[in-house]
Amino acid sequence: MTSNFSAKIIIDAKDKSKAIFDSVNTDNEFYPENPVKTKITFDKKITISVETDQLAHLRANLNSTLRLIQASYDSIESVKI
Template sequence: MTLNYSAKITVDAKDKNNAIFDSVNTDNEFYPENPVKTKIKLDKKLVISAETDQIAHLRANLNSTLRLIQASYDTIESVKI
């Protein structure tokens, strides 16, 4: 299989990076049949890399991943004391 499409996105949520990474990466690890080869790293910032042979799959995967990141961030913000 040739991977024709790829994307790399960096997200910096400051002090929330670790919590967001734990939340989003767990979801990513338990979906082995994902048609998009997705890697999420924590390197001071969140780095999402995705590769696939279908652009629609790439778009859908990135939308889902970014929405999960936003939901995690919003949840953390909502319980601030």
């Protein structure tokens, strides 16, 4: 028996959401061998949907993605004019 694990996270970074999405989604598109099915979409907010049969893979993928989002947000904030 195989269990499937999934998570959906919605992030609203206001006016920074689109720039963050563009940054993070690029990494996701260029990692086709990812063992976690990861879909990142944008419609005024960033939606991250992940699915896998390994709970550890789900946790690792979410941690990495959320850290990338935080780094993108912090970078945008640091160059605020």
